[in-house]
Amino acid sequence: MEKEKVNVVGVIGAGRIGRLHINNMRNMPNVRLKTVSDPQADHMKDWFSESGVENLTKDYKNIIDDPEINVVFICAPTSLHVQIITEAAKAGKHIFCEKPICFSDENTCKAHKVVKQAGVKFQLGFNRRFDRNFAKTKELVKNKAIGDLHILKIQSRDPEPPSLEYVSHSGGIFMDMSIHDFDMARFISGSEVEEVYVVGGALINPEFKQYEDIDTALITLKFENGLVGVIDNSRQAVYGYDQQLEAFGSKGSAKVNNEKESSVEVLLKEGVKSSNPLHFFLERYNDAFIEEVEQFFEAINNDEEVPCGFVDGIMAQRIASAAKESLLTGLPIKVEKYQ
Amino acid sequence: MEKEKVNVVGVIGAGRIGRLHINNMRNMPNVRLKTVSDPQADHMKDWFSESGVENLTKDYKNIIDDPEINVVFICAPTSLHVQIITEAAKAGKHIFCEKPICFSDENTCKAHKVVKQAGVKFQLGFNRRFDRNFAKTKELVKNKAIGDLHILKIQSRDPEPPSLEYVSHSGGIFMDMSIHDFDMARFISGSEVEEVYVVGGALINPEFKQYEDIDTALITLKFENGLVGVIDNSRQAVYGYDQQLEAFGSKGSAKVNNEKESSVEVLLKEGVKSSNPLHFFLERYNDAFIEEVEQFFEAINNDEEVPCGFVDGIMAQRIASAAKESLLTGLPIKVEKYQ
Amino acid sequence: MEKEKVNVVGVIGAGRIGRLHINNMRNMPNVRLKTVSDPQADHMKDWFSESGVENLTKDYKNIIDDPEINVVFICAPTSLHVQIITEAAKAGKHIFCEKPICFSDENTCKAHKVVKQAGVKFQLGFNRRFDRNFAKTKELVKNKAIGDLHILKIQSRDPEPPSLEYVSHSGGIFMDMSIHDFDMARFISGSEVEEVYVVGGALINPEFKQYEDIDTALITLKFENGLVGVIDNSRQAVYGYDQQLEAFGSKGSAKVNNEKESSVEVLLKEGVKSSNPLHFFLERYNDAFIEEVEQFFEAINNDEEVPCGFVDGIMAQRIASAAKESLLTGLPIKVEKYQ
Amino acid sequence: MEKEKVNVVGVIGAGRIGRLHINNMRNMPNVRLKTVSDPQADHMKDWFSESGVENLTKDYKNIIDDPEINVVFICAPTSLHVQIITEAAKAGKHIFCEKPICFSDENTCKAHKVVKQAGVKFQLGFNRRFDRNFAKTKELVKNKAIGDLHILKIQSRDPEPPSLEYVSHSGGIFMDMSIHDFDMARFISGSEVEEVYVVGGALINPEFKQYEDIDTALITLKFENGLVGVIDNSRQAVYGYDQQLEAFGSKGSAKVNNEKESSVEVLLKEGVKSSNPLHFFLERYNDAFIEEVEQFFEAINNDEEVPCGFVDGIMAQRIASAAKESLLTGLPIKVEKYQ
Structure with missing residues (x-):
């Protein structure tokens, strides 16, 4: 049954917003929190041990390269968004990305093309829509x-x-x-x-x-x-x-x-x-943060339109x-x- | 035309509530404030001179005995209510009386009989009904x-x-x-x-x-x-x-x-x-005090039921x-x- | 005593706002409503008879020329404001004027000069300040x-x-x-x-x-x-x-x-x-309309600054x-x- | 460290309120949901498989007799409360019980004695205190x-x-x-x-x-x-x-x-x-249900007074x-x- 497919998630960036999404996803059925990456991973052992995520890594490439992971959450600094979006899309992963996509309109549009070509879902974190x-x-x-x-x-x-x-x-x-x-x-x-x-x-x-x-x-x-x-x-x-x-x-x-x-x-x-x-x-926006991610997974599972997409970001x-x-x-x- | 009949009013008692009614009636069309009585009349000259009432007297009998006055407002202490109601009703005047009518149920009921026999309007000052x-x-x-x-x-x-x-x-x-x-x-x-x-x-x-x-x-x-x-x-x-x-x-x-x-x-x-x-x-209850008196005059002018009567008081x-x-x-x- | 001086008022214009001010002034102590003017005076007999004003005239000049009147309310159409302000100020009358003063900045400023030279009080009807x-x-x-x-x-x-x-x-x-x-x-x-x-x-x-x-x-x-x-x-x-x-x-x-x-x-x-x-x-703004006029009379009686003046209008x-x-x-x- | 002690929980009764507590406890650190019992267990397979609890049993005795379980939640019908309280207390388990304790004052008081003698914590589910x-x-x-x-x-x-x-x-x-x-x-x-x-x-x-x-x-x-x-x-x-x-x-x-x-x-x-x-x-009372249980575990972990006890129920x-x-x-x- 389509609905029971388990989504395997990698989270890139374990700052405030990354941890927020991780915590919210812990209770979602059919979501497996496989890997979280952060350059500061060495200082995050305590948090990680209670996070419910399986693996912690310093390098986000370990998420991009993991064929089991089909969904990536991008919670890294804005300056890295386009690069990560591009790599994740090419690797065929669905993407949830925090706002803004990028300070450069040109680079944003380039990333959009890549995502469109890859045919993956892309949702932007305009959480207030879900309040x-x-x-x-x-x-x-x-x-x-x-x-x-x-x-x-x-x-x-x-x-x-x-x-x-x-x-x-x-x-x-x-x-x-x-x-x-x-x-x-x-x-x-x-x-x-x-x-x-x-x-x-x-x-x-x-x-x-x-x-x-x-x-x-x-x-x-x-x-x-x-x-x-x-x-x-x-x-x-x-x-x-x-x-x-x-x-x-x-x-x-x-x-x-x-x-x-x-x-x-x-x-x-x-x-x-x-x-x-x-x-x-x-x-x-506590409830809205949960709602936006639930709707994202629904869009993936049912192959529907995401409620907030790339053009909204642009x-x-x-x-x-x-x-x-x-x-x-x-x-x-x-x-x-x-x- | 019935509606244009002028009601000639006497007010018995010029304490806080008596003055309040007088002030409100000043602006009412077809109301003539003829006389106000109060045992303390001697000390009320200043207030009286700006009150808009024609005459000030110490003795309320001057109101009861005035054939021109057809409406009496009883704003005297509760202990005098029954006596004044009785005299006013017998003199054929419509009565607006502050609450309570009387501390004695027996005397209240006696006054009620007199009012019914006289066939005058009697309204009790339960002002909140008019809020x-x-x-x-x-x-x-x-x-x-x-x-x-x-x-x-x-x-x-x-x-x-x-x-x-x-x-x-x-x-x-x-x-x-x-x-x-x-x-x-x-x-x-x-x-x-x-x-x-x-x-x-x-x-x-x-x-x-x-x-x-x-x-x-x-x-x-x-x-x-x-x-x-x-x-x-x-x-x-x-x-x-x-x-x-x-x-x-x-x-x-x-x-x-x-x-x-x-x-x-x-x-x-x-x-x-x-x-x-x-x-x-x-x-x-500023507006309610005006409304109750306007409805009282309407009941008189149209010979209708008053909105708050003797039985309500009892x-x-x-x-x-x-x-x-x-x-x-x-x-x-x-x-x-x-x- | 200064406070007990009676202000004798003429009201120019008996439309909605003119009548509103007249009605409010009826209850004000030491205000005498002497004359109201309106070109449509012939059709206002009914209203006038219960208005509490002493005289009704078609021509506002009868107000300007009345030496007993010391206060003028201008409730006429905007196009007449400057003309009436000028005449009233020259006649030494205090002025309460509805907004706006005039559609022309030049004429407004001219009227301002006249008012300043005349040394009369001028208050503009920005009633909301008094809410x-x-x-x-x-x-x-x-x-x-x-x-x-x-x-x-x-x-x-x-x-x-x-x-x-x-x-x-x-x-x-x-x-x-x-x-x-x-x-x-x-x-x-x-x-x-x-x-x-x-x-x-x-x-x-x-x-x-x-x-x-x-x-x-x-x-x-x-x-x-x-x-x-x-x-x-x-x-x-x-x-x-x-x-x-x-x-x-x-x-x-x-x-x-x-x-x-x-x-x-x-x-x-x-x-x-x-x-x-x-x-x-x-x-x-029922109460505000009363308050603005009371403050106007206070400014006149105590020879104080009005709360809303010519420059505010400009x-x-x-x-x-x-x-x-x-x-x-x-x-x-x-x-x-x-x- | 005292705080990190893991509480091993058995839940007796998997109706609406039992499931509510189970769902809330899933996210609590240092809580292990070991067993849930319900006479209707046979019809609860679907719910159980996603409940996060380790074992499902028809007989609550399996919880009472499990030496690893140190905390019991009583979400069974009121008529069974006293019996379960007595057995759980004698088995040395801390007790969280839904209200009321019992329809009989006499039996309630008997159960109170047992709990006092056993020296276990007993908290009653008056959830509104925690709103x-x-x-x-x-x-x-x-x-x-x-x-x-x-x-x-x-x-x-x-x-x-x-x-x-x-x-x-x-x-x-x-x-x-x-x-x-x-x-x-x-x-x-x-x-x-x-x-x-x-x-x-x-x-x-x-x-x-x-x-x-x-x-x-x-x-x-x-x-x-x-x-x-x-x-x-x-x-x-x-x-x-x-x-x-x-x-x-x-x-x-x-x-x-x-x-x-x-x-x-x-x-x-x-x-x-x-x-x-x-x-x-x-x-x-969604948040209050979580808060009451968190305070219960705190009272256990710190050996403090529970916020709502037996006498409150009586x-x-x-x-x-x-x-x-x-x-x-x-x-x-x-x-x-x-x-």
């Missing part, structure tokens, strides 16, 4: 429950800014952080973004400027089908991870609110206190590039179309 | 939008306890405070209360005990048609006037939440702060008496029926 | 309760679009509708807007285009002190008047939510239903002009400074 | 954040009534359903219940009466330290599992609200729709007995103390 709240809103929009979409608002704020060291090689706020929101904009609207305009600044930490980066951004989006959108990003919402969205249309509006740490309200003389949003993405990256150019020029910038 | 939220919930119950009613919960708490001096002549928590909730229970359910059981204590201020009174009460109600209810009362909700209700039924539930001082939420590192409920009854008082007996005996007590 | 929720948020921002302001979001949507006839002479969405939001942006931030960028369209009713107007707009704002802002406007939120705002800063965020028709929630098998926002501005209009230009050119546009 | 919201409220009450507790309100309603067949052997609503709420009352208040009074009826399904059972109950509680409480139970809240609580005190109030299926709100012309509470206990059962007697007599009933 029950965003997924429900997508359905409401698709079913025209709120009529035609007129305005899309995305509020996306991290609880605390990354270190300057991280900023120096992050690819900038648009490629590193807003890219999730660009994908969300395309996902919810079902339309391509035509033009981008950005205002913002390094209002939290002026030192971001030395890397031509900002920490606060308002990004206006014009879509092909006429609707308009705005994303606001901040690297520091002191009250926690703020992940909200509103889809406003001709027949009503759908609003995704934050999920909170607890449902407890305390009523005191000085006012009513309630809890903050769930602290960060590990808490808020388009989000192109919006990010346009946003960067808008910030530098002070002008609205067209997003390059995908042919 | 948009409770009125809407009444409609939902009546229309069976939530099916058959199974459980009724009333949460009714004052922001701060009255003075001991007030407690000494208030008639006790059930007659003074819970009486509004007893009326609400009958109003929402459309059913009579059959039996009452009380637990509670003087938990806020033990000195209440010297007046055989308590400040915290849980009152269980059995209704004639099978549903059950509970009222919780506290004389001190430090966060403000807490006036909530839930009508739970076979097809769903209708919940009245508090109205808040503002809609502003402040999100801080230490949590989310929002505002307290509106402070007390003047703020929360029954709420009888539930209060049963509650007091339950507290003293520790047993469930039957409520005397009205024939 | 308890926005006023509280202004205080929170001013007191740095949320730190330095980084992002300002204003959500401002009408329940239903105006008629095409109205659109034809409204001055366009920015001058007619967004102007309130431009003032709110300046009011909350305490900073001037430097640059404006607009995207939007006639998504609700394409016929708006024939008047070079739109019905859906996203307006990005760059402020002088570095913060960024966005306003979203729609002429049609089918669920009611949507008036929300968020001030997001370095130490937290303050969010103004909508006020609702009722606090009742109904829990049914198919989900939880709660009520819509208050329907439109008459309901939502700047809001200039932002509106820049917004219009941005829409036409597709580019961000600088806002002309006020010297 | 983050109730646990937080317990802390707030304990820390006097809301002052002295005056009123405790528990709202506990199932989404749909059980079958009549289930009702026939459930032990009645108080022993089967309210028992969780009785434990919650003791847990939150930190005080014993002194007296119970019940009103209610078979309002959803009159056929419950044939088993002397009801489906709708209002239970009033008097506590030893003066506070008062009320529990309302319904077997059918059509909108979902309703699990709320309020702890009201001298300095404020702490309110646990429901957790919802999603955070999405849909604003339409006919009102605002939001999602229902999580459907039932598996959804709402007292909840005695309140249930008093409630039943109150229903039958119509009188308030004292709860038997535990010496």
